[in-house]
Amino acid sequence: MPYVEASVRRRQFIAAARTALAAHGVAKTSVRVVAAEAGAPLATMQYVFPSKEKLLRAVIESVVDDIAQVLAESAVTEGGLASAIRQGLDAYWGRLVRNGRELQLLQYELTMYALRTAGHEDLARHQYERYAAVVADWCRRAAEGAGETVVVSFDHLARMIVAGVDGLTLQYVCDPDDARAREGLESLMKMAKGLAGV
Template identity: 65%
Template sequence: MAHVESSVRRAQLIAAARSALARDGVAKTSLRAVAAEAGVPLGTMQYVFRTKEQLLRAVIEDVVHEIAQVLEESAQLEDGLAHAIREGVAGFWSRLVSGHTGLQLMQYELTTYALRAAGQESLARWQYERYGGVVAEWCRQAAGRAGETCAVPFDQLARVIVAGIDGLILQHVCDPDDARSRGDLDVMIETWVSLAGVRREKSS
């Protein structure tokens, strides 16, 4: 087998894991199954990820990175926090939710798997800390670049945004209706914008 750089191999295995997890679910996806998905020997798989938990953490981080990238690409942060929330969340929904049921189910299953697996509860907590952290930093940058203040702490705003999106995604997965879901999302977005209570910082 030709030599593959470790960073390339790691990315290959994470991509294979995401495909297997989205298709087969967390419980049925083993290291052996991911190795087969990637077309590599099990030993190669275990050299990069010794345990399933290590692999799942890497998958979560990869998803979080993708979310951060979509948010960044969907809105001009210089246009302020309200603009970022409206455009960023809409972009997130279009690119990562609508038509991506497997991806969303995978994330919910990762959470419930971690909460039910003895000793893995911290993985679920870390998963949502990463979601919230990405959204909070994105909101903070949008407000900062536009010289704005937010009526609530950015961490709290982020948790509320993540919670609201979670609920809407779950309803959409259970009963896919793009028009209804986008209408509900628009209402939720305006709720978050109102909560943020964006104001321009006073010049000294």
Template identity: 60%
Template sequence: MARVAPAVRSRQLVEAAREVLSREGVASTSLRAVAAEAGVPLGTMQYVFPTRESLLRAVIEDVVNEIDAVFADTEHTDAGLEPALRDGLRAFWNRLAGNRNLQVMQYELTTYALRTAGQEELARWQYASYTRVVATWCARAASSAGEVSAIPLDRLARIAVASVDGLILQYVCDPDDARADRDLETVIDTLVALAAPRPA
């Protein structure tokens, strides 16, 4: 059997974990189930991810990287913070927010971590990572245009994550595209008003 590079094997197992998590939920996702999904021996699974928690963290990291890539695709040099907020949040919504399985999986990972003794840090890290992605993206946009925000960008990012997170949860429970589009525009307008970008 040909040897598989660790990075390739890790990627294969994370993809399998996302499939199992989306289909079965966090409670029913074991290392054995993921190994079976990936078509590898359990020993191989445990070599790459010794614990279930290490696998779940890798899945969250993968989702964070996916979000980061969406924002990066919308980056326009020198365009400024307002266009970044408008284009980035619309792109995020269009590409990821409507993926019901992905969103439910993320909420389940959060509640699992909060309800499992010793795993609370995973939920904190999850949302800190989402916020870091948005804050970094806003900082790049503001810096490239020579702008500053009226409020600290980490605060702006937390408000953005909280607002969009709430819209996603409503959409998952009651998928109404027209309503979601209107509400997203209101959130974006609010964030732009809070940031009130101006020349540095």
């Protein structure tokens, strides 16, 4: 078998883990299952990710990176905070919710697994801290770039946006109703703008 750099293997294993997790769920996805999905020896898998926790943390990071990339590519921050919130939420919803049901299920399952597994609780906290940090950074850049000030901290604003999106996403995963989702997103955008008090 040809040598493959650890950084390349790492990306392969994360992609394989996401596929396996979506197909089998967190509880039934072991490092052995991921190694098989990646077509790599178990020893190599264990060298790159010595524990399931490290693998799950890397998967969470990759999911958050996907979200950050969507926001970076589509939320134009030059138009101020309200515009960035609208563009960011529209892009997130279109690319990662309406057409990404499996990704959303994976996120919720990772959260529940972490909360229910002793010693893994910090994974769930880390997951939501990263989501909020990504949104806070995007809001901060939008407001500061337009010379706007807000009446709440960007961290608080981001947590409220994440909470709203989380609720709307869970409703949509349970019952995909595009009209209701659009109405909910519009309300969330208005609430976020009001909370920010630009």
